[in-house]
Each structure stands twice: as structure tokens, then as C-alpha cells.
Amino acid sequence: xxxxxxTVNNQPCRLIVPPWRTLLEVIREDLGLTGTKEGCGLGExxxxxxxxxxxxxxxxxxxxxxxxxxxITTIEGLADGDxxxxxxxxxxxxxxxxxxxxxxxxIMSAKALLDENPTPTEEEIKQGIAGNLxxxxxxxxxxxxxxxxxxxxxxK
Numbered sequence: 001x002x003x004x005x006x007t008v009n010n011q012p013c014r015l016i017v018p019p020w021r022t023l024l025e026v027i028r029e030d031l032g033l034t035g036t037k038e039g040c041g042l043g044e045x046x047x048x049x050x051x052x053x054x055x056x057x058x059x060x061x062x063x064x065x066x067x068x069x070x071x072i073t074t075i076e077g078l079a080d081g082d083x084x085x086x087x088x089x090x091x092x093x094x095x096x097x098x099x100x101x102x103x104x105x106x107i108m109s110a111k112a113l114l115d116e117n118p119t120p121t122e123e124e125i126k127q128g129i130a131g132n133l134x135x136x137x138x139x140x141x142x143x144x145x146x147x148x149x150x151x152x153x154x155x156k
Contacts, residue, residue, distance in 0.1 A: 004068040008033070009077030017064045024048045024059040027074060035075035035104045039133070046132030049105035050074050056112035058131070075104035078111065086156075087111055087149040096145030098136035106132045110146045118154055122147070 039047030078085035113128030
């Protein structure tokens with residue numbers, strides 16, 4: 001067992017975890033933050049994407065112990081109370097979600113992209129979400145949503 005200290009959505013957390021436990025398992029099972037989804041468990045689908053120190057990562061591939069001392073942001077950490085983050089709102093307004101299973105991971109990848117590049121081209125958006133799979137859409141509405149979020153965030 002290993003003691004780890006994380007900051008998850010700006011809240012300090014102290015946990016004791018077995019060395020093989022993934023960050024995804026800790027987020028969902030220990031912290032009860034079920035917005036982060038488990039899709040493939042192999043790092044192929046992006047459903048479990050979270051930000052570690054601002055960088056988008058597949059939480060199913062990160063051991064919880066590797067995240068010791070890190071700042072973790074999940075989909076639950078984006079909204080400000082009842083007010084959705086501009087990226088979340090853009091996904092609602094522009095139909096960037098259907099079943100919603102991939103949406104948290106898509107939004108977290110979009111957040112990392114827009115934090116690094118506030119005015120991405122369509123090609124850069126496609127690259128930014130390349131590790132996220134959606135089985136419901138043709139990605140057009142997702143890309144449109146990210147473009148709209150970038151525009152809304154730039155205007156503020």
C-alpha cells in the first residue's frame with residue numbers, strides 16, 4: 001500500500017492505494033467522480049481523459065501512485081457551481097454530444113488544447129482530439145463545438 005496526496009478539482013486528497021491501482025479507479029471508485037468514463041481500459045478510446053498538471057492523459061494508463069503530488073482536473077472540476085464551463089456549454093449548444101459517453105474525455109482534451117492554443121485551426125482541433133473516439137457522431141458537431149468554445153473564450 002502507498003499513501004498518495006493529490007489535488008483533485010482543487011480539493012486536496014490523501015489516499016492509501018495498492019501500487020497497481022489506476023488513477024481512473026481512484027477517481028471513480030474512491031473519490032466517486034463518475035464523470036470520467038472507462039471505455040477500453042487500454043488507452044485507446046480517450047473516454048477516461050483527465051488533466052494532470054494541465055496535460056490531457058488517459059487515466060486508465062496512469063497508476064495512482066504516479067499522480068502523487070499532482071493537480072488532477074476531471075470533468076466535474078470544470079463547471080463553476082451550476083454554470084457550465086464555456087467548452088461544456090458549447091457542446092450543449094452545438095450538439096457536440098449524443099449518447100454522452102465520450103463527451104467528458106472529449107471536453108477534457110479540448111480544454112487541454114484550448115489552454116495551450118486558444119485559437120486552433122480545424123486541423124489542430126482534429127489533432128487535439130485524435131486520441132478520443134466517438135461511436136455516435138461523425139465528429140463534425142464535436143469540432144464545431146470546440147470552435148465555438150474557442151471563439152466564446154477568446155471574446156471574454
